[in-house]
Amino acid sequence: MRAGTDCALVLNLSLWVLQCSQNVRGYEDWYVDLATQPDLIEVMADCLTESMLGPLELVTAEIGDLVDVISVSDDIGHQDRLCMSPATYRRVFKPRHARMMQAIRSRSAAPVMWHTCGSVVDVIDDLVEIGVACLNPVQTTAARMDPIGLKKTFGDxxxxxxxxxxxxxxxxxxxxxxxxxxxxxxxxxAPGGGSILNPTHNVQPDVPVENLLAMVEAGLAYGRYPLKSGA
Known part of the structure; x- marks a missing residue:
């Protein structure tokens, strides 16, 4: 594959501990449980983590240097805030996410990109701490996700x-x-590196073709390093 392309090769995996636990309980019951019986959510999160670790370890042990990026996901943001308090995330889900990140990073040198929609500014430092190298999709329409502020605060x-x-x-x-x-x-x-231009979600069917082409053309015109002045 690498011989046939100059594009980055991305392996898409999943760390859906939080989302799977929501799906198991249903959103309303999940939030009630998180507030009234958090031990239940932690037991569920542990079971889900264990079920995912085996496949993660097998896959990442085999890929070696065959991919350039490993993409993982677990949505932890809403439009206006995290889907829980930062303290609750750090207590309940961060340790499980960290275990899975360690399983990946101990077996592959590929940088890990984390997908989470929504406003996640309160835990970007936590994602960095567990080994995340890149944030996707940078939903700048969500609260406090101003791109200039994100770059200034976290871009290094x-x-x-x-x-x-x-x-x-x-x-x-x-x-x-x-x-x-x-x-x-x-x-x-993009200044200083560390930016990959992309939409904040999958391109939907109602996006006009001319707009999609304009995005690609403008990206190619202004987004190549070294950046053009005024980009």
Missing amino acids: RIGFWGGIDTVQVLTRGSVDDVRREVRAKIGAL
Whole structure:
């Protein structure tokens, strides 16, 4: 595969401990449990972690240097905040996430990208601490996820993969709006390296083709290193 492309090869894995526990209990019961019987959630999180560690260890032990990036995910953010308090995340889910990250990083040198939608600014330092090298999708329309602030505060410790608004700009904006969005996000996140231009979610069916093309063209025009002046 590597001989046939100059693109990065990405292995997509899953660390859905939090999301799986939500799916098992249902969202409403999960939140009630987290508040009233957190021990139940911790036992469930341990069981889910153990069930995922085996496959993670097998896969990462085999890939060697065959991939450039390992992508994992567990959504921990809502539009306006984390889906729990930062203290609860650190007590309940961070230790389980750390175990799985250790399983990956002890077997592969590939940097790990973590996907989580929403406002996660309160735990970016925690993700860095457990070994995350890149944050995806950098949902800049969520609360306190201003790209300039993210770059200034965390840009020397973590990369940013994403940033292009799929909610308003790509879907409802003009071609010129899309070009401005691309240049603004490149200007905010790319200086000094550590930025991969990408939409903040999968491109939806209602995105006009011309907007998608404008995003790609503007990215190619202004997003290559060394960056053009004024990008």
